[in-house]
Amino acid sequence: MADQKPPVSFIGLGAMGFGMATHLVKQGYAVTGFDVWGPTLERFAAAGGLTASTPAEAVADKAYCVCMVATPQQAQSVLIDSPSAAITTLPHGAVVLLCSTVPCDYVQSLARQLAALDRADIHLVDSPVSGGVARAADGTLSIMAGFASDAALAAARPLLSELADANKLYIVAGGIGAGSNMKMVHQVLAACQILSASEAMGFAAHLGLDLGAAMDAVRASDAWSWMFEHRTPRMLTAFKPVASAVFIIMKDTSIITSEARRAGFATLMTSAAEQVYFAGIGRGFGPDDDSSLIRLYAEGKGKAGPVYGVAESEGDKLALVVDLLKGVQLCSAAEALAFASAVGLDLDQVFDLCINAAGGSTMLQKFGPDMIKAFGEGTAGRGWAVQQGEGGVGLEEIGEKLKAAVDEAQRLKAPLFLGNQAYNVIRLALQTGAAGLAAGAVVKVWAGKSD
Amino acid sequence: MADQKPPVSFIGLGAMGFGMATHLVKQGYAVTGFDVWGPTLERFAAAGGLTASTPAEAVADKAYCVCMVATPQQAQSVLIDSPSAAITTLPHGAVVLLCSTVPCDYVQSLARQLAALDRADIHLVDSPVSGGVARAADGTLSIMAGFASDAALAAARPLLSELADANKLYIVAGGIGAGSNMKMVHQVLAACQILSASEAMGFAAHLGLDLGAAMDAVRASDAWSWMFEHRTPRMLTAFKPVASAVFIIMKDTSIITSEARRAGFATLMTSAAEQVYFAGIGRGFGPDDDSSLIRLYAEGKGKAGPVYGVAESEGDKLALVVDLLKGVQLCSAAEALAFASAVGLDLDQVFDLCINAAGGSTMLQKFGPDMIKAFGEGTAGRGWAVQQGEGGVGLEEIGEKLKAAVDEAQRLKAPLFLGNQAYNVIRLALQTGAAGLAAGAVVKVWAGKSD
The missing domain is CATH 1.10.1040.10 (N-(1-d-carboxylethyl)-l-norvaline Dehydrogenase; domain 2)
Incomplete structure (x- = not known):
């Protein structure tokens, strides 16, 4: 990943998300951000990010998507439910890091929904974070990550490593939702x-x-x-x-x-x-x-x-x-x-x-x-x-x-x-x-x- | 007790105490009331009660004292600690009904204090009440009474019966403080x-x-x-x-x-x-x-x-x-x-x-x-x-x-x-x-x- 940094989409540029996304920009990633709050998008563009006007537009053709919205309701909307949800354009085999703090129950239901929508190809990763705004912007967060498969872990680990402190990336056994349980x-x-x-x-x-x-x-x-x-x-x-x-x-x-x-x-x-x-x-x-x-x-x-x-x-x-x-x-x-x-x-x-x-x-x-x-x-x-x-x-x-x-x-x-x-x-x-x-x-x- | 009703002193003429004391007046008792709040004493006199200006004055020469103050601190003051406390004039063998809701701990310490003051002759009765103002004034309270001795029970029962409903006078086994535990x-x-x-x-x-x-x-x-x-x-x-x-x-x-x-x-x-x-x-x-x-x-x-x-x-x-x-x-x-x-x-x-x-x-x-x-x-x-x-x-x-x-x-x-x-x-x-x-x-x- 050192030489060829893949393009990344980032949904949810609140205090934590903005810090994480701009950190990725500084590390050399092309990051396309989406947020419902227009002024935030302008700030993100000023910080070197690309912007999109819908989740679908943000994630199109990107192998990686980081979702850092505030609630399960928002995640459900931007990923699945809204007319321009990410699901409509996520490429085959894309990695979705759900970094929001949500119940294990919700993460597991999201995995079931993807399967029901015939999108089991998507590598959903359950990866809530901890550490506050300063560490988000430094790439030194604590991250607790749960995975459905070893393939998902292998695909996601490089990007998780960019966001987490080297000693604070916790790979949590127990399958999808285990990361959320650890955060909980x-x-x-x-x-x-x-x-x-x-x-x-x-x-x-x-x-x-x-x-x-x-x-x-x-x-x-x-x-x-x-x-x-x-x-x-x-x-x-x-x-x-x-x-x-x-x-x-x-x-x-x-x-x-x-x-x-x-x-x-x-x-x-x-x-x-x-x-x-x-x-x-x-x-x-x-x-x-x-x-x-x-x-x-x-x-x-x-x-x-x-x-x-x-x-x-x-x-x-x-x-x-x-x-x-x-x-x-x-x-x-x-x-x-x-x-x-x-x-x-x-x-x-x-x-x-x-x-x-x-x-x-x-x-x-x-x-x-x-x-x-x-x-x-x-x-x-x-x-x-x-x-x-x-x-x-x-x-x-x-x-x-x-x-x-x-x-x-x-x-x-x-x-x-x-x-x-x-x-x-x-x-x-x-x-x-x-x-x-x-x-x-x-x-x-x-x-x-x-x- | 039907013919010869003994004089009674009553300390603490708040909402409950006033009702209880005036009920005793209506039953033909000569009741001498004390309260720190002057207007209450005037009301009590208007209702046919006698009044006193200190606890000591109220209890002097009365074989029965009902104490219905609000807190253990007040009970301690009117019964023991103040210069004109009841203890200074209570006659030998007097019955003291402590009807206030206080901790068992306090009632037991009060009994110990009486003994230490060489006044074990006083029949302290632990008799908190329940039922509200209307039942206080009717003489139909629930009363839970604990006793140090059968003699105390025998001496106190007639007066307790005037204040309590016939079916709601509970003689609580367990000695002094047991009435307070029941109320608690x-x-x-x-x-x-x-x-x-x-x-x-x-x-x-x-x-x-x-x-x-x-x-x-x-x-x-x-x-x-x-x-x-x-x-x-x-x-x-x-x-x-x-x-x-x-x-x-x-x-x-x-x-x-x-x-x-x-x-x-x-x-x-x-x-x-x-x-x-x-x-x-x-x-x-x-x-x-x-x-x-x-x-x-x-x-x-x-x-x-x-x-x-x-x-x-x-x-x-x-x-x-x-x-x-x-x-x-x-x-x-x-x-x-x-x-x-x-x-x-x-x-x-x-x-x-x-x-x-x-x-x-x-x-x-x-x-x-x-x-x-x-x-x-x-x-x-x-x-x-x-x-x-x-x-x-x-x-x-x-x-x-x-x-x-x-x-x-x-x-x-x-x-x-x-x-x-x-x-x-x-x-x-x-x-x-x-x-x-x-x-x-x-x-x-x-x-x-x-x-």
Whole structure:
């Protein structure tokens, strides 16, 4: 591919798509872009791209098509349903990289539709991305790719390699849709950790802490997560610039919970987060940066009449914020890994992806390996009672510290949607009363058989 | 007691206390009232009561004291801590009926304080009430009474009988604090069912249903609950009159969750409700009628951009609302009974109390007996897989119907805090995948041992 770079069509030039498409232009590809928004096409032309006025026109005669629209409905329209859909002109044997974040269910239905339309010759590749606009424009994204065949993988890999960081192209076993499942599991962490940043900082506000001090304390602790690191600074700058809107994470969250219902899996943490996202949307916060959801938590300060917290020193209060987040991140990590197991993903690959991407957290780093080992041995749902965690930290200790945070939030009448859920999940795991249960054993709640 | 009615002191003449105290006046008691709010004392005098300017003055020389303040902090102040507290003048062997809704923890600490102050002669009776202002004024309340001794019971029963309906005076075994535990368990149902009325009607609004039609459909279905019956009419009259403020149910909800944490019990449903109550308080809705929380759900309609529900007919939409509530009420009933079992209450008595009070629901009526039987046999946490519910309704069916409601709410971007939680709880119970599991088996989540 180094010498002869094939022409590529690119459908969907939003923030991520524009970055990816212009990166390909810089790498020497002839890229024909399509977007419904005219000014974007003009910008793309100015950046050296070619433009088309319909999907059909864009993809005609190109062996490669990248589709980076926002929703399954849009993908369905541009690829199949509209009168000038890509399907009408895609050449025989073309590779279609569906890079949008969509449910596995949709990707699989798309493959079935292509077959039903007698276009099984098209190599559909399920390749959602992660990493944000800057990495899109750098060609250093994380990409999770699922394939129907080795031929599809062979045909797609060169182009995927242009878009992904060399160490972050994940070929996901499990056939078409597996890439979407991998992205979905990563987004369990994203959905919970984005909201937990607002929840923790809102709690800090109720506690009367300086938000900058709270931010620093969390970052220096085991409560660290990539999302906390990246969201909290914008809470100090009036939620500007808008890096990722509430609408975006809401959309990904709904993919998780709807696929979980399809799989019969209980997304206790993600569902709790989803309802708060809907509440935020209902307030009109949808287009705002997702860090702005701290408003849902902090606005109540002073509205409940006099409240009587018991934490007095700044150190005690900071510890409550840290312990809240540690409990939430532990349970988010457990939910992500248990869900990954339920949909048949390789947990080592899930861990490697998440820990090096926006889903990363110290709690996942510390306790994920214990959980993965238990799934590998078939003991995730039991057997934990006789173990003590590698890190020497017991589940009961994490639960007790989280309880102190939840107790104090209750005194302050501060909502902790995720903190209370995490506490109750830990209680379910501790239901046996077993002392010395390892922190990772919280995964029992999802993996356990209750008979 | 018929001829010689003893003088009684009454501390706390709020809405409930005023009704109870004036009822005693009408029954011929000389009642000396105390309240911090002067105008209330004037009203009480106009209704034939005597008044006092301090708790100590009110209780001096009276063998009976009824305390009906709003919080444990107020009880502590008027009974023990203030310079003119009741303790300073209560005669030897006096009966103190603490009718406020307070945590078991507090009642027990109060008994310990009396002993430490060398006033174990006082017969403290733990006797929270339920039934609302009209029944308070009629002397037909439900009262749940816990006693330290048979002597205390014998001394207190005549006065309790004046305040309670003949069939609704519950003598609760388990010593001092047991009455508060009984009330607390009842309030699990109240907390979940009050909010579920707003959640279901808010969902109806998102579905585009006429709220009056939705109200009628639920009332005629197995989704009926006492709270739904009493709350929803006020949603059609701008939340007027204010019958019970959000602050009141928030307070009771926090008693449940804090006592649950003390007991190591996971209040999955009640904790979810509590966070929404805090969110409502944070909006400034605390003094408003609790039916007004429909605002938190309905306000988002139209704010998420175009949404695409799939339910088309009015009948299909009404069924979704009904199925949402059935799932929520089933899980609320299971949480209440499991918590009652965890704190050692007699489940038959719990059932009899709740089903005849504001906690009543058709789902509790239909499936509670199965759950109680399983607790009695020690099989609540297991053994269900081989049974089919008495009513012939399986847990999987209830879960599937609830799933349809949750799916549609997700399409409409409507938050269902309780509906999603109930769905996930049912999924946890179904984790074994056992077909034919009885509806009552959802209680496994709380009662099961996962090893």
